Amino acid sequence: MVLLVNTPTENGSAWRDMFLKLEPSLEVRVWPDVGDPADVEVVFAWRHVHGDLARYPSLRAVFSLGAGVDGVLADPAFPRQVPLVRMVDPNLGVLMTEYVLAAVLRHHCELDHYHRLQQAARWEKRVRPFAGDRVVGVMGMGELGARAAGALLGLGFSVRGWSRRIRTLPGLETFAGEAGLTAFLAGTQILVCLLPLTAQTRGILCASTFSRMPRGSCVVNAARGGHVLDADLLAALDSGHLSGATLDVFETEPLPAGHPFWSHPRILVTPHIASVTSLPTAAALVVDNLRQWRAGGALRNVVDPDRGY
Ligand code: GLV
Numbered sequence: 001m002v003l004l005v006n007t008p009t010e011n012g013s014a015w016r017d018m019f020l021k022l023e024p025s026l027e028v029r030v031w032p033d034v035g036d037p038a039d040v041e042v043v044f045a046w047r048h049v050h051g052d053l054a055r056y057p058s059l060r061a062v063f064s065l066g067a068g069v070d071g072v073l074a075d076p077a078f079p080r081q082v083p084l085v086r087m088v089d090p091n092l093g094v095l096m097t098e099y100v101l102a103a104v105l106r107h108h109c110e111l112d113h114y115h116r117l118q119q120a121a122r123w124e125k126r127v128r129p130f131a132g133d134r135v136v137g138v139m140g141m142g143e144l145g146a147r148a149a150g151a152l153l154g155l156g157f158s159v160r161g162w163s164r165r166i167r168t169l170p171g172l173e174t175f176a177g178e179a180g181l182t183a184f185l186a187g188t189q190i191l192v193c194l195l196p197l198t199a200q201t202r203g204i205l206c207a208s209t210f211s212r213m214p215r216g217s218c219v220v221n222a223a224r225g226g227h228v229l230d231a232d233l234l235a236a237l238d239s240g241h242l243s244g245a246t247l248d249v250f251e252t253e254p255l256p257a258g259h260p261f262w263s264h265p266r267i268l269v270t271p272h273i274a275s276v277t278s279l280p281t282a283a284a285l286v287v288d289n290l291r292q293w294r295a296g297g298a299l300r301n302v303v304d305p306d307r308g309y
Contacts, residue, residue, distance in 0.1 A: 004043045026290075063289075067088070068309075085302055093147040131155055131157045137159075222249065226251055
Protein backbone atom coordinates (compact mmCIF):
# COMPACT_ATOMS: atom_id res chain seq x y z
CA MET A 1 0.00 0.00 0.00
CA VAL A 2 1.38 3.42 -0.96
CA LEU A 3 0.97 6.09 1.73
CA LEU A 4 1.80 9.70 0.91
CA VAL A 5 2.80 11.97 3.79
CA ASN A 6 1.51 15.37 2.71
CA THR A 7 2.34 17.69 5.63
CA PRO A 8 4.25 20.66 4.15
CA THR A 9 4.55 22.48 7.51
CA GLU A 10 5.73 19.41 9.45
CA ASN A 11 8.73 17.09 9.31
CA GLY A 12 7.36 14.64 6.73
CA SER A 13 10.48 12.44 6.79
CA ALA A 14 10.13 11.87 10.54
CA TRP A 15 6.55 10.65 9.99
CA ARG A 16 7.70 8.44 7.09
CA ASP A 17 10.43 6.87 9.22
CA MET A 18 7.99 6.15 12.04
CA PHE A 19 5.34 4.68 9.70
CA LEU A 20 7.98 2.41 8.13
CA LYS A 21 9.35 1.34 11.49
CA LEU A 22 5.86 0.39 12.64
CA GLU A 23 4.73 -1.19 9.36
CA PRO A 24 7.63 -2.10 7.01
CA SER A 25 5.20 -3.44 4.38
CA LEU A 26 4.01 0.14 3.63
CA GLU A 27 5.55 2.13 0.81
CA VAL A 28 5.76 5.65 2.21
CA ARG A 29 6.44 8.72 0.06
CA VAL A 30 6.85 12.29 1.25
CA TRP A 31 5.20 15.15 -0.66
CA PRO A 32 6.29 16.72 -3.02
CA ASP A 33 8.22 13.54 -4.07
CA VAL A 34 4.99 11.83 -5.04
CA GLY A 35 6.29 9.59 -7.83
CA ASP A 36 3.42 8.35 -9.98
CA PRO A 37 0.27 9.93 -8.46
CA ALA A 38 -1.74 6.89 -9.59
CA ASP A 39 0.12 4.73 -7.02
CA VAL A 40 -1.04 6.76 -4.01
CA GLU A 41 -3.81 5.03 -2.05
CA VAL A 42 -3.69 6.83 1.29
CA VAL A 43 -2.71 10.41 2.12
CA PHE A 44 -1.64 11.50 5.60
CA ALA A 45 -2.40 15.22 5.50
CA TRP A 46 -1.83 18.44 7.43
CA ARG A 47 -2.03 21.91 5.91
CA HIS A 48 -1.70 20.35 2.45
CA VAL A 49 -1.70 22.58 -0.62
CA HIS A 50 -5.33 22.95 -1.64
CA GLY A 51 -6.07 21.26 -4.95
CA ASP A 52 -3.42 18.58 -4.43
CA LEU A 53 -5.81 15.87 -3.22
CA ALA A 54 -7.53 15.79 -6.62
CA ARG A 55 -4.33 14.40 -8.20
CA TYR A 56 -4.57 10.83 -6.92
CA PRO A 57 -6.99 8.65 -8.91
CA SER A 58 -6.45 5.60 -6.65
CA LEU A 59 -7.01 7.52 -3.39
CA ARG A 60 -8.93 5.36 -0.89
CA ALA A 61 -8.55 7.28 2.39
CA VAL A 62 -7.22 10.51 3.85
CA PHE A 63 -5.89 10.60 7.42
CA SER A 64 -5.60 13.94 9.21
CA LEU A 65 -2.54 14.54 11.36
CA GLY A 66 -4.68 16.74 13.61
CA ALA A 67 -7.96 16.30 15.46
CA GLY A 68 -9.54 19.11 13.45
CA VAL A 69 -10.33 18.26 9.82
CA ASP A 70 -11.52 21.75 8.79
CA GLY A 71 -8.32 22.29 6.78
CA VAL A 72 -8.98 19.22 4.60
CA LEU A 73 -12.70 19.94 4.18
CA ALA A 74 -11.96 23.56 3.23
CA ASP A 75 -10.21 22.28 0.11
CA PRO A 76 -12.83 22.29 -2.67
CA ALA A 77 -10.74 19.61 -4.43
CA PHE A 78 -11.06 17.14 -1.55
CA PRO A 79 -12.91 14.12 -3.03
CA ARG A 80 -15.79 13.92 -0.55
CA GLN A 81 -16.60 10.27 -1.31
CA VAL A 82 -13.16 9.27 0.06
CA PRO A 83 -13.23 8.49 3.81
CA LEU A 84 -11.54 11.17 5.92
CA VAL A 85 -10.13 9.99 9.26
CA ARG A 86 -9.53 12.47 12.07
CA MET A 87 -6.83 12.05 14.69
CA VAL A 88 -8.22 10.56 17.87
CA ASP A 89 -5.33 10.05 20.30
CA PRO A 90 -5.98 10.14 24.05
CA ASN A 91 -2.73 12.11 24.36
CA LEU A 92 -4.35 15.03 22.50
CA GLY A 93 -7.00 15.10 25.21
CA VAL A 94 -4.41 14.90 27.98
CA LEU A 95 -2.49 17.90 26.63
CA MET A 96 -5.63 19.88 25.87
CA THR A 97 -6.95 19.27 29.38
CA GLU A 98 -3.73 20.64 30.89
CA TYR A 99 -4.04 23.78 28.78
CA VAL A 100 -7.70 24.30 29.62
CA LEU A 101 -7.04 23.82 33.34
CA ALA A 102 -4.13 26.29 33.21
CA ALA A 103 -6.21 28.90 31.37
CA VAL A 104 -9.31 28.48 33.52
CA LEU A 105 -7.28 28.63 36.75
CA ARG A 106 -5.47 31.72 35.47
CA HIS A 107 -8.82 33.47 35.01
CA HIS A 108 -10.35 31.99 38.17
CA CYS A 109 -7.40 33.07 40.35
CA GLU A 110 -7.20 36.40 38.45
CA LEU A 111 -3.49 35.93 37.78
CA ASP A 112 -3.73 38.37 34.85
CA HIS A 113 -5.12 41.01 37.22
CA TYR A 114 -2.29 40.43 39.73
CA HIS A 115 0.24 40.58 36.92
CA ARG A 116 -1.03 44.06 36.06
CA LEU A 117 -0.88 45.07 39.75
CA GLN A 118 2.69 43.82 39.95
CA GLN A 119 3.67 46.06 37.06
CA ALA A 120 2.44 49.01 39.18
CA ALA A 121 4.02 47.56 42.37
CA ARG A 122 0.59 47.49 44.00
CA TRP A 123 -0.19 45.09 46.90
CA GLU A 124 -3.95 44.71 46.83
CA LYS A 125 -6.00 41.64 47.74
CA ARG A 126 -9.30 40.50 46.34
CA VAL A 127 -11.55 37.75 47.63
CA ARG A 128 -12.02 34.98 45.09
CA PRO A 129 -15.03 32.71 44.93
CA PHE A 130 -14.76 28.99 45.61
CA ALA A 131 -14.52 26.94 42.42
CA GLY A 132 -18.00 25.59 43.07
CA ASP A 133 -19.34 29.12 42.76
CA ARG A 134 -17.59 29.66 39.41
CA VAL A 135 -19.40 28.43 36.33
CA VAL A 136 -17.21 27.16 33.49
CA GLY A 137 -19.05 26.57 30.21
CA VAL A 138 -17.41 24.22 27.72
CA MET A 139 -18.54 24.49 24.10
CA GLY A 140 -17.94 21.20 22.28
CA MET A 141 -18.54 17.92 24.08
CA GLY A 142 -16.39 15.69 21.86
CA GLU A 143 -13.19 13.83 22.74
CA LEU A 144 -11.45 16.98 23.96
CA GLY A 145 -14.35 18.89 25.49
CA ALA A 146 -15.73 15.99 27.50
CA ARG A 147 -12.32 15.19 28.98
CA ALA A 148 -11.57 18.82 29.87
CA ALA A 149 -15.03 19.22 31.40
CA GLY A 150 -14.45 16.14 33.56
CA ALA A 151 -11.13 17.50 34.82
CA LEU A 152 -12.74 20.87 35.64
CA LEU A 153 -15.42 19.03 37.60
CA GLY A 154 -12.64 17.23 39.44
CA LEU A 155 -11.30 20.61 40.59
CA GLY A 156 -14.72 21.43 41.95
CA PHE A 157 -15.87 23.92 39.33
CA SER A 158 -19.49 24.18 38.42
CA VAL A 159 -19.32 22.93 34.82
CA ARG A 160 -21.82 23.05 31.98
CA GLY A 161 -21.48 21.84 28.42
CA TRP A 162 -22.92 22.92 25.10
CA SER A 163 -22.96 20.91 21.89
CA ARG A 164 -24.87 20.58 18.67
CA ARG A 165 -26.86 17.62 19.94
CA ILE A 166 -27.62 17.01 23.60
CA ARG A 167 -25.00 14.93 25.45
CA THR A 168 -25.46 13.66 28.95
CA LEU A 169 -22.31 13.42 31.03
CA PRO A 170 -22.24 12.70 34.76
CA GLY A 171 -22.07 15.85 36.88
CA LEU A 172 -22.53 18.22 33.95
CA GLU A 173 -25.44 20.43 33.12
CA THR A 174 -25.72 20.16 29.34
CA PHE A 175 -27.35 22.34 26.71
CA ALA A 176 -27.72 21.86 22.98
CA GLY A 177 -28.21 23.72 19.75
CA GLU A 178 -29.28 27.27 19.08
CA ALA A 179 -32.25 26.76 21.42
CA GLY A 180 -29.99 26.00 24.38
CA LEU A 181 -27.31 28.58 23.70
CA THR A 182 -28.84 31.57 25.51
CA ALA A 183 -29.46 29.62 28.71
CA PHE A 184 -25.96 28.09 28.51
CA LEU A 185 -24.30 31.48 28.07
CA ALA A 186 -26.40 33.27 30.68
CA GLY A 187 -24.71 31.42 33.54
CA THR A 188 -21.24 30.94 32.06
CA GLN A 189 -18.45 32.96 33.69
CA ILE A 190 -15.51 31.30 31.95
CA LEU A 191 -16.26 30.11 28.43
CA VAL A 192 -14.00 27.43 26.92
CA CYS A 193 -14.30 26.81 23.16
CA LEU A 194 -13.32 23.31 21.98
CA LEU A 195 -15.73 23.10 19.04
CA PRO A 196 -14.88 21.77 15.59
CA LEU A 197 -14.78 24.55 13.00
CA THR A 198 -17.80 24.07 10.73
CA ALA A 199 -20.12 26.33 8.75
CA GLN A 200 -22.36 26.41 11.86
CA THR A 201 -19.64 27.26 14.37
CA ARG A 202 -17.57 29.75 12.34
CA GLY A 203 -17.73 33.14 14.07
CA ILE A 204 -19.66 31.75 17.05
CA LEU A 205 -17.53 33.79 19.49
CA CYS A 206 -19.13 37.08 18.43
CA ALA A 207 -20.80 40.16 19.94
CA SER A 208 -24.17 38.39 20.23
CA THR A 209 -22.58 35.50 22.18
CA PHE A 210 -20.55 37.78 24.46
CA SER A 211 -23.57 39.99 25.19
CA ARG A 212 -25.45 36.94 26.52
CA MET A 213 -22.67 36.18 29.06
CA PRO A 214 -22.50 37.90 32.45
CA ARG A 215 -20.41 41.06 32.75
CA GLY A 216 -16.82 40.30 33.74
CA SER A 217 -16.68 36.85 32.17
CA CYS A 218 -13.68 35.41 30.31
CA VAL A 219 -13.10 33.46 27.12
CA VAL A 220 -10.63 30.65 26.39
CA ASN A 221 -10.28 29.56 22.76
CA ALA A 222 -8.19 26.48 22.01
CA ALA A 223 -10.24 25.33 18.99
CA ARG A 224 -9.80 27.38 15.80
CA GLY A 225 -9.23 31.08 15.14
CA GLY A 226 -12.22 31.01 12.78
CA HIS A 227 -14.53 30.67 15.78
CA VAL A 228 -13.73 34.22 16.89
CA LEU A 229 -14.74 37.52 15.36
CA ASP A 230 -11.61 39.41 16.38
CA ALA A 231 -13.16 42.89 16.30
CA ASP A 232 -16.10 41.74 18.45
CA LEU A 233 -13.77 40.20 21.03
CA LEU A 234 -11.66 43.37 21.20
CA ALA A 235 -14.79 45.52 21.59
CA ALA A 236 -16.15 43.30 24.40
CA LEU A 237 -12.82 43.45 26.25
CA ASP A 238 -12.40 47.19 25.74
CA SER A 239 -15.90 47.95 27.01
CA GLY A 240 -15.19 45.87 30.13
CA HIS A 241 -18.00 43.44 29.35
CA LEU A 242 -15.43 40.65 29.12
CA SER A 243 -12.56 40.78 31.57
CA GLY A 244 -10.01 38.57 29.81
CA ALA A 245 -9.23 36.09 27.07
CA THR A 246 -6.73 33.27 26.55
CA LEU A 247 -6.24 32.52 22.87
CA ASP A 248 -4.20 29.68 21.37
CA VAL A 249 -5.55 29.75 17.81
CA PHE A 250 -5.99 32.49 15.23
CA GLU A 251 -7.55 33.01 11.82
CA THR A 252 -4.05 33.59 10.40
CA GLU A 253 -1.18 31.66 11.96
CA PRO A 254 1.41 32.72 12.94
CA LEU A 255 -0.56 35.66 14.37
CA PRO A 256 0.60 38.54 12.13
CA ALA A 257 2.97 41.17 13.55
CA GLY A 258 1.01 44.23 14.63
CA HIS A 259 -2.24 42.30 15.25
CA PRO A 260 -3.99 44.02 18.21
CA PHE A 261 -4.14 40.72 20.15
CA TRP A 262 -0.34 40.76 20.60
CA SER A 263 -0.30 43.83 22.80
CA HIS A 264 -3.76 43.75 24.38
CA PRO A 265 -3.47 43.93 28.18
CA ARG A 266 -6.36 41.51 28.71
CA ILE A 267 -5.37 38.86 26.18
CA LEU A 268 -2.87 36.05 26.64
CA VAL A 269 -1.63 34.77 23.27
CA THR A 270 -0.07 31.30 22.94
CA PRO A 271 1.20 29.97 19.58
CA HIS A 272 -1.16 27.01 18.90
CA ILE A 273 0.45 24.81 21.53
CA ALA A 274 -2.62 23.86 23.59
CA SER A 275 -2.47 20.32 22.25
CA VAL A 276 -0.03 19.00 19.69
CA THR A 277 -0.12 15.62 17.97
CA SER A 278 2.61 13.38 19.36
CA LEU A 279 4.38 11.60 16.50
CA PRO A 280 5.05 8.16 18.04
CA THR A 281 1.60 7.58 19.55
CA ALA A 282 -0.31 9.14 16.65
CA ALA A 283 1.66 7.18 14.02
CA ALA A 284 0.95 3.95 15.91
CA LEU A 285 -2.78 4.73 15.91
CA VAL A 286 -2.75 5.43 12.14
CA VAL A 287 -0.89 2.20 11.42
CA ASP A 288 -3.22 0.22 13.64
CA ASN A 289 -6.28 1.68 11.90
CA LEU A 290 -4.75 0.93 8.47
CA ARG A 291 -3.84 -2.63 9.45
CA GLN A 292 -7.28 -3.64 10.55
CA TRP A 293 -8.80 -1.87 7.52
CA ARG A 294 -6.52 -3.84 5.19
CA ALA A 295 -7.64 -6.98 7.05
CA GLY A 296 -11.25 -6.18 6.06
CA GLY A 297 -12.42 -4.20 9.10
CA ALA A 298 -14.03 -0.75 9.03
CA LEU A 299 -11.91 2.41 9.29
CA ARG A 300 -12.22 4.03 12.71
CA ASN A 301 -12.82 7.75 13.36
CA VAL A 302 -14.18 8.59 9.91
CA VAL A 303 -15.76 12.05 9.84
CA ASP A 304 -19.05 12.99 8.26
CA PRO A 305 -18.04 15.58 5.63
CA ASP A 306 -21.47 17.22 5.71
CA ARG A 307 -21.42 17.61 9.49
CA GLY A 308 -17.78 18.72 9.37
CA TYR A 309 -16.43 16.54 12.21
C1 GLV B 1 -4.70 20.89 16.04
O1 GLV B 1 -5.03 22.00 15.96
C2 GLV B 1 -5.50 19.75 15.72
O2 GLV B 1 -6.55 19.89 15.07
O3 GLV B 1 -5.12 18.65 16.13
